[in-house]
Amino acid sequence: MSERVFRIKISAPIERIWHELTKTDEAQGAIYDAWLHTTVLGPGAPMQMRTGSGKNVIVDGRVLVCNPPHHFAHTHRFTQHDDPVCEVHYELKELGGGEVEVTLRVVGIPEGTATGKAMASGGDFILKHLKLLAEGQGLPLSTKLMYFMMNHMEFVLPQRCRSANWPMKAKGD
Structure with a gap:
């Protein structure tokens, strides 16, 4: 097991950045256009990242920390793999002058797994796109096209990713 740390400075209000990371009412453009689903945004609550249609669960986990607007953390398991669970932490720190440092830890x-490979490059992608969105620049055309293709090709996801296979359970269930 290992740890990866990604950092970026964003010129935007901390509340805007927090909203981009925790919104549940629209797709998260910084996080592969997935939709955050949870029963409540609080420690112990189940959480999932789903496709736009809601038919598939990409990530299943539980909220570990929700300390607005400074720290959001959850367990993370890609539903298409049998890899061990890891943790994702977003830490936001105001630097002054309108800048916020965002650390994704x-x-x-799980090294040597599909999850490990995805996590090695995913952090940079997420923070780069979070910066663009929070600073009001929007997503690049290449990312929009990638998201379009992902949304129209979700039928190729394995059957095991179907939402029916990943019911959201309350803590202790």
């Missing part, structure tokens, strides 16, 4: 990455 992935803890317990």
Whole structure:
């Protein structure tokens, strides 16, 4: 198991950045256009990242920390793999002058797995796109095209990713 740390400085209000990371009412453009689903945004609550149609679960986990607007953390398991669970932590720190440092820390990455490979490059992608969105620049055309293709090709996801196979359970269930 290992840890990866990604950092970026964003010129935007901390509340805007927090909203981009925790919104549940629209797709998260910084996080592969997935939709965050949860029963409540609080420690112990189940959470999932789903496709736009809601028919598939990409990530299943539980909220570990929700301390607005400074720290959001959850367990993370890609539903298409049998890899061990890891943790994802978003830490936001105001630097002054309208800048916020965002640290994305992935803890317990199962090395040599599909999850490990995805996490090695995913952090840079997420923070780069978070910066663009929070600063009001929007997504690049290449990312929009990638998201379009992902949304129209979700039928190729394995059957095991179907939402029916990943019911959201309350803590203790």
